[in-house]
Amino acid sequence: MKIAIIGGGPVGCYAGYLLAKEGKEVSIYENHAKIGAPIQCTGILTSSFDQFNFPMEDYLVNTIDTIKVYSPKKKLEIKQKDYIVCRTKFDQYFSKIAEKEGAKFFLNHTFVRKEGNDLVVVNEGKEKRVTADVVIAADGPLSSTAKAFGLYHEGRENYYGIQAVMEGNFEPNVIKTYFGSDVCPGLFAWVTPESQHLARVGLAMKKNSRVFFEKFVEGRGWKVKEMQAGTIPLYHPKQKLKKGNCYVVGDASSYVKATTLGGIVPAFQQVQITVDCILNGKDLYKEMKPLRKQMWTHLQVQKIMEKFSDGDWDHLVGYVAQPKIQKVFERYTRDNPIPLISHVLLREPRFLRFLRYLF
Numbered sequence: 001m002k003i004a005i006i007g008g009g010p011v012g013c014y015a016g017y018l019l020a021k022e023g024k025e026v027s028i029y030e031n032h033a034k035i036g037a038p039i040q041c042t043g044i045l046t047s048s049f050d051q052f053n054f055p056m057e058d059y060l061v062n063t064i065d066t067i068k069v070y071s072p073k074k075k076l077e078i079k080q081k082d083y084i085v086c087r088t089k090f091d092q093y094f095s096k097i098a099e100k101e102g103a104k105f106f107l108n109h110t111f112v113r114k115e116g117n118d119l120v121v122v123n124e125g126k127e128k129r130v131t132a133d134v135v136i137a138a139d140g141p142l143s144s145t146a147k148a149f150g151l152y153h154e155g156r157e158n159y160y161g162i163q164a165v166m167e168g169n170f171e172p173n174v175i176k177t178y179f180g181s182d183v184c185p186g187l188f189a190w191v192t193p194e195s196q197h198l199a200r201v202g203l204a205m206k207k208n209s210r211v212f213f214e215k216f217v218e219g220r221g222w223k224v225k226e227m228q229a230g231t232i233p234l235y236h237p238k239q240k241l242k243k244g245n246c247y248v249v250g251d252a253s254s255y256v257k258a259t260t261l262g263g264i265v266p267a268f269q270q271v272q273i274t275v276d277c278i279l280n281g282k283d284l285y286k287e288m289k290p291l292r293k294q295m296w297t298h299l300q301v302q303k304i305m306e307k308f309s310d311g312d313w314d315h316l317v318g319y320v321a322q323p324k325i326q327k328v329f330e331r332y333t334r335d336n337p338i339p340l341i342s343h344v345l346l347r348e349p350r351f352l353r354f355l356r357y358l359f
């Protein structure tokens with residue numbers, strides 16, 4: 001079975017690794033000259049990443065033990081273990097293990113269109129035709145491949161993330177998140193330390209992210225070392241995952257948690273399911289149901305958060321700061337919001353009023 005993967009990001013490389021390990025003939029086409037560059041990611045992985053059982057020493061930069069949450073008037077501390085990775089090294093780790101299993105990489109190769117059953121890729125100005133039994137679209141949030149196969153849902157929306165690696169003084173094992181209409185309406189700003197002296201500082205919004213970013217960092221005495229920016233898809237529940245011999249994964253399929261915009265853990269789970277379906281002829285939509293339910297729940301929470309007033313944020317942060325509630329938040333990672341909602345928020349009548357924001 002010949003498999004063409006478009007996109008050598010972490011998701012395409014992980015899919016390539018799993019398929020090549022099973023003896024499939026895998027070719028990965030990546031439009032950049034180097035895997036993992038440029039970086040457009042904060043590199044936070046929740047401890048749920050442990051489920052994939054990969055050694056992390058090649059790409060781990062820092063380990064977090066606390067998340068501090070700031071609303072306009074309140075604050076809260078949650079003990080959570082997170083990993084901070086270098087995205088260049090992370091992506092390269094997955095390309096190396098895919099290559100070791102026999103996947104072939106074609107760098108500087110850009111997918112441009114589909115012609116009949118063939119794919120057309122361009123390398124150094126020359127077009128090449130590629131024939132494959134299975135095509136995997138892993139070419140990120142604006143996926144040309146998903147579009148060419150008629151798989152890109154027209155109603156999709158994107159966030160624009162902007163961040164800087166900054167020099168300053170930071171709490172080395174604490175991620176700080178800031179909510180409120182002055183900071184980042186609809187989502188949050190983050191300060192994610194690489195060390196005591198270096199942090200990835202950013203925010204994401206559907207529009208105006210640069211204006212809010214500049215306001216957020218102004219006067220803090222931090223020095224910009226490197227600017228990074230990128231598109232982040234908002235999960236769309238009607239985004240199709242398969243048509244004919246083409247499967248869509250990762251950002252190309254909008255599999256990003258709508259509450260935090262973390263895409264790597266859900267996409268790796270999605271890749272495992274997709275590969276299992278390709279190899280064993282299983283029904284993709286049936287197998288994907290539990291993960292889709294989680295993604296859908298993140299989206300509903302995001303729809304509520306998007307309409308929160310500053311008072312709502314203070315209310316929520318004040319409520320979660322109660323020791324008994326805080327403990328529940330510390331027990332679960334933020335990958336699966338269902339236990340948090342059912343164990344905590346739906347049992348608190350004061351929070352049922354937020355459900356009105358869904359309609």
Ligand SMILES: Cc1cc2nc3c(=O)[nH]c(=O)nc-3n(C[C@H](O)[C@H](O)[C@H](O)COP(=O)(O)OP(=O)(O)OC[C@H]3O[C@@H](n4cnc5c(N)ncnc54)[C@H](O)[C@@H]3O)c2cc1C
Pocket residue numbers: 006007008009010011012029030031032036040041042043044045109110111112138139140141144145161162163202228229230231232249250251252256261262263264265267
């Ligand atoms: C500012 C920011 C911060 C983020 N922070 C986090 C975080 O902390 N944690 C987290 O989990 N997620 C985070 N994300 C999201 C995360 O970066 C993505 O979910 C993740 O990169 C998805 O991987 P992917 O392989 O699907 O797509 P990508 O990483 O986008 O990889 C797609 C690859 O396809 C290639 N490509 C594109 N078009 C073509 C083409 N036509 N032909 C050939 N190749 C092509 C691209 O060059 C790229 O290498 C963040 C995103 C942004 C923008």
